[in-house]
Amino acid sequence: MKYVSTRGSAPALDFAGVTLAGLASDGGLYVPEGWPQFSHEEIAVMRGLPYDELAARVMEPFVGDCLTPARLRELTAKAYGRFSHKAVTPLVQLDERQWLLELFHGPTLAFKDVALQMLGLLFEEFLAREDGKLTIVGATSGDTGSAAIDAVAGLDRVEIFMLHPKGRVSDVQRRQMTTVRAPNVHNIAIDGSFDDAQAMVKRIFSDADVTAKHRIGAVNSINWARLMAQVVYYFVASLQLGGPERKLAFSVPTGNFGDVFAGHVAARMGLPIEQLVVATNVNDILHRALSAGDYSAGTVTPTAAPSMDIQVSSNFERLLFDVGGRDGAALAEQMRGFESTRAMQLTNAQREGAARLFTSLRADEHDMASAMRWACEDCAQVIDPHTAIGLHAARAVELPVGVPVVTLATAHPAKFPDAVERATGTRPSLPPRVGDLFAREEAYTELAGVYEAVRDHIVGHAA
Numbered sequence: 001m002k003y004v005s006t007r008g009s010a011p012a013l014d015f016a017g018v019t020l021a022g023l024a025s026d027g028g029l030y031v032p033e034g035w036p037q038f039s040h041e042e043i044a045v046m047r048g049l050p051y052d053e054l055a056a057r058v059m060e061p062f063v064g065d066c067l068t069p070a071r072l073r074e075l076t077a078k079a080y081g082r083f084s085h086k087a088v089t090p091l092v093q094l095d096e097r098q099w100l101l102e103l104f105h106g107p108t109l110a111f112k113d114v115a116l117q118m119l120g121l122l123f124e125e126f127l128a129r130e131d132g133k134l135t136i137v138g139a140t141s142g143d144t145g146s147a148a149i150d151a152v153a154g155l156d157r158v159e160i161f162m163l164h165p166k167g168r169v170s171d172v173q174r175r176q177m178t179t180v181r182a183p184n185v186h187n188i189a190i191d192g193s194f195d196d197a198q199a200m201v202k203r204i205f206s207d208a209d210v211t212a213k214h215r216i217g218a219v220n221s222i223n224w225a226r227l228m229a230q231v232v233y234y235f236v237a238s239l240q241l242g243g244p245e246r247k248l249a250f251s252v253p254t255g256n257f258g259d260v261f262a263g264h265v266a267a268r269m270g271l272p273i274e275q276l277v278v279a280t281n282v283n284d285i286l287h288r289a290l291s292a293g294d295y296s297a298g299t300v301t302p303t304a305a306p307s308m309d310i311q312v313s314s315n316f317e318r319l320l321f322d323v324g325g326r327d328g329a330a331l332a333e334q335m336r337g338f339e340s341t342r343a344m345q346l347t348n349a350q351r352e353g354a355a356r357l358f359t360s361l362r363a364d365e366h367d368m369a370s371a372m373r374w375a376c377e378d379c380a381q382v383i384d385p386h387t388a389i390g391l392h393a394a395r396a397v398e399l400p401v402g403v404p405v406v407t408l409a410t411a412h413p414a415k416f417p418d419a420v421e422r423a424t425g426t427r428p429s430l431p432p433r434v435g436d437l438f439a440r441e442e443a444y445t446e447l448a449g450v451y452e453a454v455r456d457h458i459v460g461h462a463a
């Protein structure tokens with residue numbers, strides 16, 4: 001399996017290469033040069049497999065010959081052995097047509113663990129082979145940061161610098177990052193939004209002064225390996241609800257478009273998906289892009305679903321590439337236009353291609369709170385604000401009769417106790433495994449939201 005850049009001019013790499021590279025050298029994102037396919041029969045025989053075995057089957061074609069099948073199985077067993085639920089990503093029924101897919105049973109209580117537990121192991125594996133080291137620079141609106149830190153804390157070959165927007169993540173999210181004591185972990189709070197942090201991360205990959213001395217790596221969903229691991233749970237839900245004989249729809253609370261793009265990949269591989277519902281909060285660039293072709297970024301509005309307070313949505317580029325004719329040169333030009341004006345129109349091919357599988361809905365704070373209340377009062381489920389945005393969209397979307405809709409439950413409600421309590425009157429408590437979070441000491445550096453300040457700090461502190 002080879003991977004190509006969405007902007008057409010970076011060298012094609014194998015799986016180990018893209019895992020360590022993160023972002024392509026031309027500024028694009030890596031995607032497989034073709035989609036592996038599973039037949040109906042091949043999918044049907046996956047029914048009933050334990051999560052780690054199913055994960056290995058789904059990942060195998062993407063990994064190619066970079067890992068033996070036996071080694072891949074060892075890694076999936078280790079990665080998913082740390083989840084607190086035996087099913088790893090259990091399904092919960094809400095009513096006759098709606099389900100929640102709980103993705104928050106990993107060590108840091110959000111769906112990011114599903115991919116990052118695996119990515120940490122892949123880094124170790126591939127770096128050991130070449131006796132190499134990696135300086136990871138990441139941006140987080142709350143959840144990627146803690147999941148990535150948990151996955152790499154204490155590793156000898158990896159050092160991590162994680163940027164979060166100061167004051168714009170929940171206290172639980174911040175503490176899950178800043179109370180980790182490991183010499184290879186560095187937390188930075190910047191003035192600005194997640195978009196500002198993400199832009200700095202992308203810029204550092206192309207800063208020759210930095211890359212001459214440090215090999216920069218990525219834990220954000222710009223890294224292909226993140227998305228590969230997220231494809232698995234679409235298979236899990238489908239197989240439990242009648243797939244491949246029956247089609248399902250998924251409602252996905254969306255920010256950086258990684259999670260829902262993994263659903264697109266599952267569909268490309270042959271999983272019967274009726275529709276992918278892109279659910280946004282008021283930071284609704286994706287809803288405007290999918291419904292009207294208008295991909296223009298405004299300023300980020302802070303909401304009670306802070307992890308989705310994103311305007312520039314990295315993985316949308318992967319979709320535009322895939323549905324718009326896979327023309328790297330044309331997309332590079334389109335993205336250059338967006339980077340200078342922060343606005344672009346989708347082409348007709350991109351709009352029509354996306355419309356075959358995607359629809360979108362936007363939820364404001366009132367819609368989000370109503371969905372949390374409905375889940376709590378009518379279904380006895382306490383859900384987090386991000387999941388509530390997905391659920392709002394799932395309840396509103398029109399689907400053919402008999403098609404169930406699965407909302408991805410992306411975070412544990414205890415990560416956002418204030419917002420949940422405001423909406424439902426119930427204050428969720430932290431699971432015992434993170435129960436002492438507020439007793440631990442925090443450490444992080446505050447920096448101005450200026451690229452040079454962040455770059456100099458990283459260069460000055462990197463081993």
Ligand SMILES: Cc1ncc(COP(=O)(O)O)c(C=O)c1O
Binds near residue numbers: 111144411
């Ligand atoms: C809890 C939660 N839900 C949803 C999202 C959106 O996921 P994505 O960025 O993959 O679209 C995020 C972060 O991005 C998140 O942390």
Ligand SMILES: N[C@@H](CCOP(=O)(O)O)C(=O)O
Binds near residue numbers: 194222
């Ligand atoms: N919501 C994310 C933002 C980063 O997204 P990623 O999936 O690209 O890592 C977060 O919680 O940090």
